[in-house]
Amino acid sequence: MNEEVRLMKGNEAIAHAAIRYGVDGYFGYPITPQSEILETLEAEMPWETTGMVVLQAESEVSSINMVYGGASTGAAVMTSSSSPGVSLMQEGISYIAAAELPALIVNVMRGGPGLGTIHPSQSDYFQATKGGGHGDYHLIVLAPATVQEMADFVGLGFDLAFKYRTPAMILADGIVGQMMEKVVLPPARPRRTPEQIAKQCPWAAAGKHKRQHRNVVTSLELDSAIMEKNNERFQRTYAEIERNEVRYETYFTDDCDYLMVAFGSVARICLKSIEEARKRGVKIGLVRPVTLWPFPYDAISQIAEHVKGILVVELNAGQMIEDVRLAVSHDLPVYHFGRMGGIVPNPLEVLNAFTQKFNL
Amino acid sequence: MTQEIIIAGFGGQGVLSMGKILAYAALMDDKEVTWMPSYGPEQRGGTANVTVILSDNSISSPVLDTYDIAVILNQQSLDKFESHIKPGGLLIYDPSGIHHRPTRDDISIIEVDAMTATIEMGNPKGYNMILLGALIEARPMVGIEAVLRGLKKALPERHHHLIPANEQALRRGMELVKQA
Numbered sequence: 001m002n003e004e005v006r007l008m009k010g011n012e013a014i015a016h017a018a019i020r021y022g023v024d025g026y027f028g029y030p031i032t033p034q035s036e037i038l039e040t041l042e043a044e045m046p047w048e049t050t051g052m053v054v055l056q057a058e059s060e061v062s063s064i065n066m067v068y069g070g071a072s073t074g075a076a077v078m079t080s081s082s083s084p085g086v087s088l089m090q091e092g093i094s095y096i097a098a099a100e101l102p103a104l105i106v107n108v109m110r111g112g113p114g115l116g117t118i119h120p121s122q123s124d125y126f127q128a129t130k131g132g133g134h135g136d137y138h139l140i141v142l143a144p145a146t147v148q149e150m151a152d153f154v155g156l157g158f159d160l161a162f163k164y165r166t167p168a169m170i171l172a173d174g175i176v177g178q179m180m181e182k183v184v185l186p187p188a189r190p191r192r193t194p195e196q197i198a199k200q201c202p203w204a205a206a207g208k209h210k211r212q213h214r215n216v217v218t219s220l221e222l223d224s225a226i227m228e229k230n231n232e233r234f235q236r237t238y239a240e241i242e243r244n245e246v247r248y249e250t251y252f253t254d255d256c257d258y259l260m261v262a263f264g265s266v267a268r269i270c271l272k273s274i275e276e277a278r279k280r281g282v283k284i285g286l287v288r289p290v291t292l293w294p295f296p297y298d299a300i301s302q303i304a305e306h307v308k309g310i311l312v313v314e315l316n317a318g319q320m321i322e323d324v325r326l327a328v329s330h331d332l333p334v335y336h337f338g339r340m341g342g343i344v345p346n347p348l349e350v351l352n353a354f355t356q357k358f359n360l
Numbered sequence: 361m362t363q364e365i366i367i368a369g370f371g372g373q374g375v376l377s378m379g380k381i382l383a384y385a386a387l388m389d390d391k392e393v394t395w396m397p398s399y400g401p402e403q404r405g406g407t408a409n410v411t412v413i414l415s416d417n418s419i420s421s422p423v424l425d426t427y428d429i430a431v432i433l434n435q436q437s438l439d440k441f442e443s444h445i446k447p448g449g450l451l452i453y454d455p456s457g458i459h460h461r462p463t464r465d466d467i468s469i470i471e472v473d474a475m476t477a478t479i480e481m482g483n484p485k486g487y488n489m490i491l492l493g494a495l496i497e498a499r500p501m502v503g504i505e506a507v508l509r510g511l512k513k514a515l516p517e518r519h520h521h522l523i524p525a526n527e528q529a530l531r532r533g534m535e536l537v538k539q540a
Binding site for chain 2: 005006007032033118119174175178179180181182265268269271272273275344345346347348349
């Protein structure tokens with residue numbers, strides 16, 4: 001057995017990956033189904049090894065504003081929560097986006113709206129991809145489907161956040177947070193030194209040193225002419241992200257007559273129904289968007305050219321389906337199948353929904 | 361080869377940890393594995409279940425509609441999962457929690473009186489390991505060596521002194537199936 005292969009929950013993988021990436025600080029407040037992230041960090045005590053700060057704040061509002069403060073200094077900082085907690089963070093997320101700061105926010109979604117249930121959901125798709133807070137901003141949104149991706153997207157999320165100076169989000173669901181499977185953790189590396197941070201983040205408010213000017217980090221700009229210029233700069237960044245960072249996976253799309261589109265662990269449920277459908281001679285393909293923003297419009301658009309219809313499967317009432325419809329320019333049936341409130345459909349249920357929608 | 365397994369019973373019977381040790385055993389044998397619990401307030405009573413999938417290939421859905429094997433520890437779980445066992449599949453159940461016995465005739469059914477065995481052994485915490493022993497005897501998907509190595513990996517070091525008692529329980533479960 002390869003000693004590097006471990007068995008752990010998705011939530012635990014995020015915590016371990018954060019320590020190994022050299023994250024400077026985690027600030028969070030416990031909530032099911034993601035409490036193992038904070039618990040694992042507390043158990044690992046990285047402040048004794050890498051010097052990473054792990055702090056249980058008094059609320060999600062405090063957590064996100066601690067992230068705002070930490071990010072302002074060029075530190076690699078993160079928080080995690082589940083749906084109701086992430087709602088509380090939206091003001092802070094908008095400020096972080098407006099201040100052009102890198103940060104990582106993890107949302108392990110549970111059934112809503114309101115305090116809802118503790119069981120898996122994907123009903124925060126709109127909130128994550130369309131801007132849950134106020135103003136014209138975007139998060140880079142990564143949707144993991146495996147425990148391995150839970151680990152890998154910590155590093156990817158931070159790399160993208162620092163590259164584009166914009167916050168990134170891991171949008172997971174209770175299934176991939178709670179399930180255990182095999183994972184190879186990324187190699188451990190030390191945290192950046194203050195010199196390395198100063199070099200990587202010349203904008204950081206980490207001391208004036210020998211510079212002529214002070215670095216000021218703020219989201220406030222009372223001169224509208226300047227604020228419009230700021231917005232134009234944000235939009236140029238978003239356009240660049242849309243050009244460079246679309247990620248998705250396709251399965252069985254070369255010969256498919258129909259297409260399913262699903263993200264996160266639901267894509268895996270769909271894959272099993274597709275395997276069963278193929279035994280019955282029905283050729284279905286699958287697109288799994290890995291980045292929910294930027295969304296893989298072009299990939300879906302191209303595959304849509306040669307299929308008879310699309311079924312979008314989500315743990316919600318129909319959210320990503322709006323982006324799938326935007327990707328389809330011709331007259332093609334695009335249907336939705338979803339369960340809500342924490343109920344997860346099994347592969348047979350998905351297949352039955354598919355055959356029913358397309359009268360097969 | 362893929363084995364799709366549901367283990368279901370009351371919270372506190374060791375359902376999740378039985379699944380976890382099976383998953384670790386699969387890890388030791390270099391198999392692909394997923395362990396998907398029903399999570400939530402079940403750990404304070406009510407029914408708990410865990411889906412464990414072992415495979416030589418990559419695993420798609422961690423959520424299933426039918427199972428190759430069901431290990432059932434109470435009536436509610438039998439009512440819920442008996443009809444979801446694939447034809448030709450296997451049902452292992454402990455009769456102590458069952459009032460209405462299983463009725464399927466297109467599956468293999470093994471009754472394992474783990475409750476009586478665990479009382480006889482004076483090792484109530486070994487209950488789930490008796491059932492795990494029964495499972496790996498009935499369907500040798502992983503060897504007992506892998507389970508013991510999995511136990512060592514799954515348990516924190518301060519609990520390693522309990523491994524011999526767990527091994528005893530595993531072997532008792534294997535014996536029960538051999539006699540059945």
